[in-house]
Amino acid sequence: MRGESSMNVKKSPKELLINNLVPILFILICAFGIPLSGYSGSYLLNEILSRLGRNSFLVLSLLIPVMAGMGMNFGMTLGAMAGQIALILVTDWNVVGIPAMVLAALISMPVSVFLGWLCGNILNRAKGREMVTGYIISFFMNGVYQLVVLYMMGSIIPISSSALVLPRGYGIRNTVNLEGMRKSLDNLIPLNIFGASVPVATFILVAIFCLIIIWFRRTKLGQDMRAVGQDMEVARQAGIKVERTRVLSIIISTVFAGFGMIIYLQNIGTLNTYNSHSQIGMFSIAALLVGGASVDKANIRNVFIGIILFHLMFTIAPTVGRNLIGEAQLGEYFRVFVSYGVITLALVLYEVRKRREQRKALEEA
């Protein structure tokens, strides 16, 4: 969020183009692809609304670490794991509907806080390379997650439902059916516009989260985080506990990512025990970057523009691939390529800009 004011300062068209290269590319891809896909407007509207509902919370959870200058929080996967563990437990206890979601959120919280605390402290030991470290933490924790879910659940952690436990007597099956809470939040307040169903209650929660973020930026802690994000040493001299502030930003992000995962999975309705979380960080980060965010600057507008553009591309890519070259698989590979390519491009643009600014500051000094 820092530098937001400076963005409105006059800039040459070329600079404006480079700064918004990623969203512009995406608008072009979508404008080219939508007619080729042959999808109807109401179908696309329905898809986008549903995807906005299920992804917004997750992507919003990325904003706070950006504020603290820690870049894209690849460790948000940890929150997703906490959410999934909570969902498995809740399913085992046969709780359904909204109470199940609330209970899952409550259970996920202490797990998320612990994991976030751990992740934040590790990142404090790797200042300046938070992203790659966070990325490896998510892989490392995936191993621990498998240890817990595949070996400890049903043997050490009691799981009674035979629908959940593998036939060998311990470990959770590959898929967990969340029929009991499927779309319970999305359909809480039913509403249809142009034949597209709107997940009103989910949107209300997302709106509340947005308000919390706006409010949070004005609090003492929020101000501290922005100060730390601008310059750690200056913040330290101003008496801000830099390390603590950074850890807090990761904890908050992880907890909200946990909630986000619960919302995401209630929309999907099934939990892929060993896969659901693994891609979520990548897709959320790609969506945020598509929305025009960069490693040191991201706001709520980026979140929504990003989700709409990214998921529009995601929805149409396989059909466009089939219609254009006769192979749906091609479209699938294309969207994987675009997801990774976007992150690469955004990271490169950020580093190049950072270096240019450093050089400029050096010349001025």
Add this chain to the structure above:
Amino acid sequence: MDTAVIKEKASQALKSFGLPRLIITLFLLLLFIIAPLANVNIASGVSDMLTRFGMNSILVLAMVPMVHSGCGLNFGIPLGIISGLLGATMTIEFGFTGFPSFLMAILFATPFAIILGAGYGLLLNKVKGGEMMIATYVGFSSVAFMCIMWLLLPYDNPTMVWGYAGTGLRTTISVEGAYLGVLDDFLRIEIGHLAIPTGTILFFALLALLMWLFLRTKTGTAMTAVGSNPVFATASGVSVDRMRTLSVIISTWLGAVGIIVYEQSFGFIQLYMGPFNMAMPAVSAILLGGASVNKASIANVVIGTLLFQGILTMTPSVMNGLIQMDISEVIRIIVSNGMILYALTRKQEASR
């Protein structure tokens, strides 16, 4: 008084060796000691370990030049692997067999490795300080891009393309009849359960020796200087960017050769998402061998690959024999990523 000195010395030795490395070495020793209890033949365990050492060691060696030039760990090794895959598929497409097919695969792969490596090196020069994250994503994007290309490129050798469509390469392609085992079976030693893939190990030794010699040439020293002190290197007239690009090209080429050697032992070419997860094991192996983000030697490569592959081969068989529970996959994930985390968070590297 003596105990204090011993304690001091012990803690210093531990510090230089690294706690995680110590734990993993002891764990591997323990696995070998309890192997007979689990009805696992130690000789065949050692053979497996050596075979996998041969398969993976060149990919680990590929990490060395970029660490030396200060580009960090090459998480973008999939780019080199892709060059190797292009060479491998072309040698089969043109119908080469036996040892020539192996050489031709390397020959075909070389121009791709040089061009891709040069582009990748130029990119990394623009993002100094953020190399590792960007390298990871360059690797991922190139793998995803090649997924599209494997479907579209005009290969038509019936052993490689999908049978019913006649186009698009298969996900796995056998190298039988081409270069399967050309190195593994060269001067192969077999005594009872013990089998040593001499040729592969010799080939690695040759490349490692060349690398060792290269690092002692004028160019090699300049490369190391660029990595350890870029300001000093510039002052003494070394072009930092050119050295870095050269190191990336060498690393990418070694990645290409590495995957071809891997295939001659493994027996299959793995296309599409195959190269996707190949960076992590190579990165963690060299770290396990005692390398750090800005320091790596040939010894680190040898020790690290032996330890890492040793754990990978011994854990499943011993665990299965003892407790009928295969947690080797989980151990692999935790060990390899734990090693990378340890390297990224070491205090003395924080300044870089």
